[in-house]
Amino acid sequence: MSYTIALNFEDGVTRFIGCKEGETVLDAAYRQKVNLPMDCSDGVCGTCKGHCEQGEFDMGDEYLEDALSDEEAAEGQVLTCQMVPSSDCVIQVPVASTLCKTQVGKVESTVAAVEQLSEDSIELVVDLDDAEGLAFLPGQYIHIDVPGTEVHRSYSFSSLPGDKRATFLIRNIPNGVMSGYLTERAAVGEKLTLTGPLGSFYLREVKRPVLMLAGGTGLAPFLSMLAQLVEKGCDAPIHMIYGVNKDDHLVKTDALDAFVEKIPSFTYATVVVDEASEHSRKGYVTHHMDAEVMHDGDVDVYLCGPPPMVDAVLKYFDAEGIEPLSFHYEKFTPNQVGESA
Structure with a gap:
């Protein structure tokens, strides 16, 4: 069994990793070339501390209180060198992604449809080249390169995470770079490069209204x-x-x-x-x-x-x-x- 762990870095980059049953988050991250902060890897120093926003896990009792106090643990703080997930998890990592030698991902896609829903909005539909779709947290956004230019624009997903087809609602701006592309030049079958996912606006576990x-x-x-x-x-x-x-x-x-x-x-x-x-x-x-x-x-x-x-x-x-x-x-x-x- 494997669990999906979303690592949210403080610069807004999210990286998804797979964590095997019985594996610590730190080990899983290093296995997938994401160098999370660490010094001792034995639950002694607290360097690998983060915050688990959702998910189930076991921390064991092998770490020192100097590394993680009872109060911190009660607030959802974790040591990734000791944390063994038992479900999918979302973890806030209090450093920039660049310090962990990881980069925001790039995904190639193909324009499947462009529909003007109103004078004010356009729906863009793309098919993702990756057969497994794209992992993101619902609410996050991605950069889309505008063909024929050297700029990108950022849009929130309106589709389900993991789907092979992604959709976006885009405001139709007069003389806008992306609006002009979508209304005048976009063609089904054209390639688009997506960079992400990004953002700290996403759905947390629903525990109340x-x-x-x-x-x-x-x-x-x-x-x-x-x-x-x-x-x-x-x-x-x-x-x-x-x-x-x-x-x-x-x-x-x-x-x-x-x-x-x-x-x-x-x-x-x-x-x-x-x-x-x-x-x-x-x-x-x-x-x-x-x-x-x-x-x-x-x-x-x-x-x-x-x-x-x-x-x-x-x-x-x-x-x-x-x-x-x-x-x-x-x-x-x-x-x-x-x-x-």
Whole structure:
């Protein structure tokens, strides 16, 4: 048996490794040429310390408390030289990937389809050359090289991790480099180079109610998260508020309807900013965050959208004294995915 371990480095790079049954994470990483920090490899120095965000494992009792205290262990801190996984795990590694002599991966792909969903958004579908698909955490993004240029643009996956076919929602920007390529030159069968996965915005283990706040093409990572929840199952309440500027900017609602059927605990609401809209819910997402979806703060909040939306939600939480149990957000600009928290 083998487990998949996601190593998230502090520079945003994620590297996936396979860990054999009974093997330590440190040994598995070195076997796959990822040099995680280490000095003693005996649980004495604490150099290999990281934080396990999710997954099951055994740490044994062979390490010294000077290397890992009981309090640290209770908070999810681990020593990778002693950690033996018993499930897939996600581990935060507190150093840059370059210091571990690992690099962000490159994947070749082929354009399978380009569809203009609205004046505001385009869906790009690519087939991955790797027959095993691409490993990433639902919510993460990747760089896509723009053919005919020396630049790349960054987009969140909207597809399920591990699928051989990957999809992306891309905002249609007038005179945008990627927008121009997709609307004017892209051809089925053309090769695209992807670099990643990247980012600290991803779905954590669901242990309580979840509130998803999506703005425009910021819907993309949530589609990936929901696809993952279909695969794994979920009983906790999941509610999404999806906001756009105009009525015809609402896209992929058929996919959201399908998720409602497949995840009984999932509900969603759409919101349109345009005052001329006849939509039943107008305004901003903050106008439709009632007490019921906040669960008295016992909720994990995920937010992805353009910077003004993210800033507005942050100010709203501060003004209302709202403190979710956990809060993860990602700003994006027309050119790239922005900061995460």
